[in-house]
Amino acid sequence: MTTVTDVNKAQVRPGGGRRKLTLPVLLLIIAGVLILISVVRMVTGADGITSTGQMSAALRLAVPIGLAGLGGLWAERAGVVNIGLEGMLILGTWFGAWAGYQWGPWSGILFGLIGGALGGLLHAIVTVTFQVNHIVSGVALNILALGTTRYLSTFTFEGVEGGTSKQSPPIDSLGTFTVPGLSDGLQSLNDKGWFLVSDLAGLLGGLFTDLSPLTVIAVATVPLSWWILWRTSFGLRLRSCGENPVAAESLGVNVYKYKYLAVIISGGFAGLGGAFLSLVSSNIYLEGQTGGRGYIGLAAMIFGNWMPGGLALGAGLFGYTDSLKIRGGGTNVHALLLLLVILLVIAVAWLLWKKRWVAGSITAVCAAVLLTWYLLSDEVPRQFVSATPYVVTLLVLALSAQRLRMPKADGMPYRKGQGG
Template identity: 60%
Template sequence: MTEERDTTAEMRVEQVERIPSRFRFTWKHLLLALGALVLLLSFVRAVTGAVDLTSSGAINAAIALAVPIGLAGLGGLWSERAGVVNIGLEGMLILGTWGGAWGALEFGDPWMGVLVGALAGAVGGLLHAVATVTFGVDHIISGVAINILGLGITQFLSKVTFAEMPGGGDTQSPPVPKPGLVSIPGIGEPLQSLEAKQWFLVSDLAGIVRGLTVNVSLLTIVAVLLVPLTFYLLWRTAFGLRLRACGERPVAAESLGVNVYTYKYVAVVISGALAGVGGAFLSLVASSAYREGQTGGRGFIGLAAMIFGNWRPGGLAGGALLFGYTDALQLRRGGESVHALLLLVAVLLAGVAVYQLVKQSRTRAAVITGAAAVIVLVLFTLTDSIPAQFTSVTPHITTLLVLSLAAQRLRMPAADGVPYRKGQAK
C-alpha cells in the first residue's frame, strides 16, 4: 500500500515539475560545455595576459569562496523544495560563523566547531519553521527577522565570550584551529612546472587541475559531497519524494498520508544546518577567526545561486562556482583579471546571439544580445583595467546579470511560499 502511494505521489510531482523542452541536458553536454569553457578561458588568457584566469591559486580560491555560497544555496534548496521560502539564510550563516569559531576554541577541535556551527544554524532554521509552518507568519517577514536576530545574537555572544579570551575582542575571536588540508601526492610540482610555462591550453589545464587537487581543505571535500548527497536524498528516495510533494502539492501529499508539517520542519531545520556549516567554513577555513560581518551577503548570493540552478543541486553548484570564481578574481588581481573577463563576456554574448538567431529564430532577442556583445567588446578595447571601486562589486553584478538572463527558464516549486493549513481544500 505504501509503495502504491509513493508511486502515485511520484507521478503527480513529476507531472508538475516537468518542463516541456526539445532539449535534454546530459553528462555528455556537460563535459562538452566544460571543455569549451576551458578552451575559451585559455584563449582569453593568451590574448590578455591575465594569468589568474586559470591559475591554480585563483581556482583554489574560487572553490573556497564558492563553498559557503553553495552551502547556503543547498540550505535554500531543501527549504524551498518543501514549500518554505528561506530569506533568513544570511542570518543562519552568521550564526554558523560564531558557532564554528566558538566550538573550535571551546573544544580545541575544528570539527566540533563545524558541528556547533551546524547546530547554531539549525536553531535559526527551527525558529523560521516555528514562525512560518506553525504560526503562518509571512515567509519573507520571518526570514528578515531571522537575519536581524542572527546579527544581534552573535554581537551579544561575541562580547560575552570572545572578548574574555586572549587575542579576542567584541567583534572577533582569537585565532581558531583549522581543518586539515589534503593533496594528491606527487602531482603538485609537475603541474606547477607546466603551469609556469604559459602554454596554450596545456598550462591552463595544469593550473585548473592543480587548484582542484593541491591544498584542499577537508571541509571543502565534505561540502562538495553534500551536493550529490542532496540530489540522492531528494530525487532518489521516498523521503525526498514526500518532501518535494509538500512543496508542489501539499494537499495531495496530505491525502496520501504524508505529515506535511513534519516534512516542512525537517526541511527548514536541515536548511539552517547547511547554512550553519557554510558559516563555520567562513570562520574556520576561509579566514583564521570569526569576525563580525564576514558573511558579506553570501546568504543572499546563495539564494541567487539556487535560483540560477532552477532549484536543482547541480545547477546550484554551477552558480556557486561562478560567483566564487568572480570573487576570487577581484580579490587577487582585480583590475587586470576583471578587465579580461570583459572579453570573455563579449564572446559568450556573441555565442548566445548566434544561438538565438539560428536555433530559436528570435531575431529581436539576437539583435539585443549582439548589441550588448559589441558594447562590452568596445569597452574592453578602449580600457586597460577596471577601477578598484567597480571590481569589488563584481560578484554582486554577476548575481544580477545571471538572474536576469536565467529568469525566463525558471520554475520554482508550485507551492513555494504558499501558506498551508492541515485539512484545507485543494
Template identity: 60%
Template structure:
C-alpha cells in the same frame, strides 16, 4: 496508493488536464562538451591578454574557496524551497554558523566547531520553520527578521565570550584552529612545472588541476560531497519524494498520509544546518577568525545560485562556481584579470544574443548583444577596469546570469504558498 506515488501521474492523465511540460535532461556528454569549451575559451583569453592569473592554480583554489560557501547556501535554500518554504533567512543562518563555528572550534577544536556551526544554523532554521509553518508568518518577513536577529545575537554573544579573550572583541573572535587540509599525492609535482610554462591549454589545464587537487580543506570535500548526496536523498529515496511532494502539492501529499508540517520542518531545519556549515567555512577555512559581517551577502548570492540552477543540486553547484570565480579574482586584487574576463564575458554575451535572436527571442537577444558590444568597447578602450567595478563584479555577474536564465526557471509549485491542514 501510497505516499511514494504522490508525484506519479495516472497513465492517461486526468480528464481535461493539460499535458505536463516535457523535462529536458542535460546529458553528461553535453556537460563535458560545455566544460571543454569553457576551458578552451579561458585558455585563449589568457593567451591573448597575458593575464596568466585567470587560469592559475592560485585563482582556481581561490575560486573554489569562494564557491563553497555560496554553494552551501544554495544547497540550504534547495532543501527548504523543495519543501515549499522560501528561505530568505539563509544569510542569518550563515551568520549563526560563522559565530558558533568559531566558538566551538576555539573551545574544543575544528571538528566540534563544524558540528556546533550546524547546530547554530539549524536553530535558525527551526525558528524560521516555527514562524512560517506553524504560525503562518510570511516567509519573506520571517527570513529578514532572522537575519536581523542573527546580527544582534552574535554581537551579544561575542560581548559575553570573545570580548574577554586575548585577540577577541565584540565583533571578532581570537584565532581559531582550521580544519585539516590535504593534497592528492603527486599532483603538485606533476603540474607545477607545466603551469609555469604558460603553454596554451596545457599550462591552463595544469593550473586548474593543481588548484582543485592540492591544499584542499576537508570541509571543501564535505561540501562537494553534499551535492550528489542531496540529489540522491531528494530524488532517489522515499523520504526525498515525500519532502518534494509537500513543496509541489501539499494537499495531495496530505491526502496520501504524508505529515506535511513535519516534512516542512525537516526541510527547513536541514536548510539551516547546511547554511551553518557554509558560515563555518567562512570563519574556519576562508579565515581563521570570526568577524562581524563575514558573510557579506553570500546567503543571498547562494539563493541566486539556486535559482540559476533551477532548484537542482547540479545546476546550483555550477552557478556557485560561476559566481565564485569573479569573486575570487577581485579578492586577489585582479584588476588585470577582471579586465581580461571582460573580453570573455562580452564574447559570451554576443554569442548568447545571436542564439536568442535566432530563436526569435528578440528582447533577450537584443539586450545580450547590446551588453556584449558595450563590453567589447570597454575592453578595447581601457587597459584596466576601475576598482569599484572590480569589487562589484560578483554581484554584476549574478544579475546578468539570472536575467539571461530567468526564462527557463521552474520553482516548486507550492513554494512560498501558505498551507493549513485540511485547507
C-alpha cells in the same frame, strides 16, 4: 502504506514544454566555455585566469556560497522559501567560532551546524506552524541573528585576549592537505601555458591543492543531497511537499514533518557554511564576515534551477568572480571582458537567428560598449573588481530567468487537512 511510486505520482510535472537541459548538452556547453577561456588567456596573456592558485582560491570562496545554496535547495524543495539563509550563516559563524575557541575546530564545525539548524527550526515554527509569510520570517531571522550574535559577543569574546565585542580570539586551524604527486603534476602542466590542456590542469589542480577537510565534506554534500532527494523514498516524499502537498497528504505523507525536517536541514547546511567562514577562511569570527553570501547562495540555487548540480556550478561561478579581487583582479577581469564580448556576440547571432530583433540589437549594443571598454583600457578599476561578484549575480539571474522552474507549491501556505 505509501510507496515511492505513489508519492512520485502526486508530484506535478513541469509544464511549458521547454526542452530540459540534458547532461551531454551541459557538458558540451562547459567544454565550449573552457575553450573560449583558453583562447582569451592566450590572446590576452592573462595566465592568472586559469592558474591553480586562482582555482584553489575560487573553491574556498565557493564553499560557503554552495552550502548556503544547498540549504536553500532543501527548504524550497519542501515548499518553504528560505530568505533567512544569511542569518543562519551568521549563527554558524558565531557558534562555530565560540565552540572552536573553547574545544577545538571540529567542535566548532558541530556547533556551527547546530547553530544554523536552530535558526532553521525557528524559521520552520514561524512559517509552517504559524503560517507567517516566508519572506517576512526570513528577513526577521536575518536581523535577529545579527543582533543576537552581537549581543553574545559582548560578554563572550570581549575582555578575552585577542577578542573584542566584534571578533573572537584566534581559533586553531583544521589544517590543509595536498594530494601528493597529482597536485604537482597538474601544477607543472598549468605552468606550461598550453592551449586548453594547461587550463584544465589549473582547474583540476585547484581541486587537489591546499584543501581543508571541511572543503572535502562540503563538496561531498552535493552528490549526497542529490542521491537523497532524487533516489530515496524520503526525498521523493519531501519533494512532493513542495510540489503538491494536498496530494502528498492524501497518500499518507506527514507534510508538516517533512517541511520541518527540510528547513532544519537547510539551516544546518547554512550553519556549516558559516562555520567554514570562521574556522577555515579566516580562523576567527568577525562581525559582518558573511558579506551577503547567504543571498548569493540563494542566487546560486535559483541559477541552478533548484538542482544540486546547477547549484554547484553557480556557486563555483560566484566563487571564481569573488576570487578575482584577491589574485590579480584588475588585469584578470579586464581579460574576462573579452570573454564576455565573445559570449555576447554568440548571443546576438542566436537571437537574430530566432528573429528576436529587439533583444538582438540591445545585446549587440552591449557587446560594442564592452569591446570599446576593453580596447581603450589596460585593466579594470579596483572598485569595479570588488563589485564583480554582485554584478555577475544580477546578470546570471537576469539571463537565466526564462528557463527557471521552481517547485509548484514553493512559498505557498499550507494547513493540515486543507484538501479534505
